[in-house]
Amino acid sequence: MIECDEREFWVMGLGANVERGAIICSYLAEGGHRCRTAKLPELGTCTPRAILLDISPYSDDGWGMLLEIKKNPQTRDIPVLPVYLSEAGQVGVVFPVAGFFTLPIENAYVNKKLTNLGLTDESEDYDLQVMLVTRRGEEPLQKVLEKTGFEIVNAYTGKEAIAVGTTVHPYMVFSSLMLPDMASFELLERLRLYPQTRNIPFFVLLKDTMEEGEKQAMSRAIDHLVRKNWLTRAEFLAFFKKSA
Known part of the structure; x- marks a missing residue:
């Protein structure tokens, strides 16, 4: 047995x-x-400092693991850093996501998570x-954030989000995993430019389920971002050090 x-x-x-x-x-x-x-069942006996999760086309259902980890109240607070590993294990891209939330939104959990990250400290003192960045605006999440003191700016595509984000300089961003014109991780990479x-x-x-075709589409979108350097x-x- 592996020591915890x-x-x-x-x-x-x-x-x-492995x-x-x-x-x-x-x-x-x-x-x-x-x-x-490590493998998913091990999370039932031990909690790591963080998980580096392979979501490349060579992954063994990395997207399914992400959903399982973030749907489970016992594991959803474990930080997950998505990475792209090549077939031989070379590190292609690391995606510095601040966190994941599954839909439908749990109001109390969103407030707790943002508070723990120190992101609500100034919401009452500053605008x-x-x-x-979603297809439909995600009204329940919008209401939660407005009650916390934030002003909401909506974008409905990745391109619109880049235009809006570089103009208004938002305090933080929430994006659907897959947008009409790009994956959320591509949006993240573009905003980082x-x-x-x-x-x-x-x-x-995250939606609470993903069809196999959706997982494959996301893996292809991630593969497109890797320049093989x-x-x-x-x-x-x-x-x-900057992302962890």
Whole structure:
């Protein structure tokens, strides 16, 4: 039996090909972190410091794991950092998502999560705008955020979100996982290109289920973002310190 260590980072989504986690774990070890590969059932006996979840086309149902982790009240507070690992395990992209929320929204949980992250401290003293990027506006979430003191700005496509975000400089962003014109992670990557939106907390909204075709579409969208210039250890650790 593997000893439980809550200081560890777990690499998940690898299935039987656990050797694909060797490179990213070696990078973390060089940075002074403990890391190992793990499978979903292990979350029932131990809570890691954070999960690095492979969502590449080579992943073993990384999207399904993400939904399971974030739907379960016992595991949804574990930080999940989505990563793209190549077939050989090279690190392609890390997506610094601030968090995930499953739909339908639980009002109390959203308030608790944002408070724990320190994102509600100034909402009553300043006119802070939150950008919602969804097909339909997600009125329940909008009401929760308005009650907390935020002003809501809506965008309905990724392109519109980039135009609005670089103009109004929102305090944080909530985006559906898949938008009409791009995946939420592509929107995140594009916003990170602009100094005024580079460090905005970015939350992803998940449906409670995903069809197999949707998972494949998301994996293809992620694959499109990878330029096959694999991150070196130094590049990953520099990025990881900013993202973790």
